[in-house]
Amino acid sequence: MKITAIEAIPFAIPYRKPLLFASGEVRVAKHVLVRVHTSDGTVGVAEAPPRPFTYGETQTGIRAVIDEIFAPELVGLTLLDREQVRGRLDRTIGNPTAKAAIDMAIWDALGKTLDVSVSELLGGYTDRLRVSHMLGFDTPAAMVDEAQRMRDEYGISTFKVKVGRRPVTLDTAVVRALREHFGGAVELYVDGNRGWSATESASAMAEMADLGLLFAEELCPADDVLGRRWLVQQLGIPFIADESAPTPADVTREILGGSATAINIKTARTGFTVSQRVLALAEGLGLDMVMGNQIDGQLGTACTLAFGTAFERTTRHAGELSNFLDMSDDLLTEPLQIVDGYLHRRPGAGIGVDVDPDKLAAYRTDT
Numbered sequence: 001m002k003i004t005a006i007e008a009i010p011f012a013i014p015y016r017k018p019l020l021f022a023s024g025e026v027r028v029a030k031h032v033l034v035r036v037h038t039s040d041g042t043v044g045v046a047e048a049p050p051r052p053f054t055y056g057e058t059q060t061g062i063r064a065v066i067d068e069i070f071a072p073e074l075v076g077l078t079l080l081d082r083e084q085v086r087g088r089l090d091r092t093i094g095n096p097t098a099k100a101a102i103d104m105a106i107w108d109a110l111g112k113t114l115d116v117s118v119s120e121l122l123g124g125y126t127d128r129l130r131v132s133h134m135l136g137f138d139t140p141a142a143m144v145d146e147a148q149r150m151r152d153e154y155g156i157s158t159f160k161v162k163v164g165r166r167p168v169t170l171d172t173a174v175v176r177a178l179r180e181h182f183g184g185a186v187e188l189y190v191d192g193n194r195g196w197s198a199t200e201s202a203s204a205m206a207e208m209a210d211l212g213l214l215f216a217e218e219l220c221p222a223d224d225v226l227g228r229r230w231l232v233q234q235l236g237i238p239f240i241a242d243e244s245a246p247t248p249a250d251v252t253r254e255i256l257g258g259s260a261t262a263i264n265i266k267t268a269r270t271g272f273t274v275s276q277r278v279l280a281l282a283e284g285l286g287l288d289m290v291m292g293n294q295i296d297g298q299l300g301t302a303c304t305l306a307f308g309t310a311f312e313r314t315t316r317h318a319g320e321l322s323n324f325l326d327m328s329d330d331l332l333t334e335p336l337q338i339v340d341g342y343l344h345r346r347p348g349a350g351i352g353v354d355v356d357p358d359k360l361a362a363y364r365t366d367t
């Protein structure tokens, strides 16, 4: 069970349909596949999605920090030394997706070694999660069409609408068009990725007050400390901290400071080990939580699913598990399937998915 090597393999898979949002855009999934090898020949896998606009990481930087710092510090530990692993990763600040992918690949290897699924190791609450689909910037008509297609093809009935454009009516028109088209048959919430000011956010939320929104997420920057508190206090719905609260300490600061009233858990940035701590904290504080999406490929989505299905709290709301549908291809031997609005986890050991060697050979960019 000793860790003998950690590989960081860059790959690139284009999106069929790019995702556009207030803080950036994604046209090609330039991710890093992390493989943890053990002394008995087991290999655990996970993927790190570089999101420079959110965490400052790049594909090159993720490879470098794994090759130069993390791998040398972790080789020689066992798969059960998870708290040692966390301590050694934490000696380096930042780099959340690089750390998270290593953590999840270790859990995958542990599950495979014990022949148990990671979801069961973590908590084993259920085998499926309701899916929420994220709608990127476009015209109202195109976004309504996309939502309708997601409903027809995959049974999805919860949508997170990207907002944060100026003027705010560009986005409020989309949300209104969705509500008019679907009536009460869908759940809608909005995510601004810090695109608006607090006052723009307040006027947009007032304009959408009759649209029955479930949540509002990161409409304005948490660094606008008083403006954000002022906004959050006046909303009648939970305000989700996403990129402002990636660590337990950030969650504590944002919630106790009145800058948010709910949180996003993203395994892509907190892995399984730290996500457990975020979850326990949120549970203790009595917060709503959503399993979020870091614009993950199928491997990252399987990780979100493994964690989200492990606990009761994380199943209360639909999880964001569908961005991979817009990719032109992926790495797994068996593609994930969303059916009747749900994603089911696979019965296999570890995270429950396998990387197809031919696909990896086709998409890796280091050879």
Ligand code: MUC
Pocket (backbone or CB within 6 Å): 021, 023, 051, 054, 191, 193, 242, 243, 292, 293, 294, 295
């Ligand atoms: C999201 O929920 O914000 C876009 C930027 C990011 O950090 O994550 C995605 C989705």
Ligand code: MG
Pocket (backbone or CB within 6 Å): 191, 193, 217, 218, 242, 243
């Ligand atoms: Mg968000």
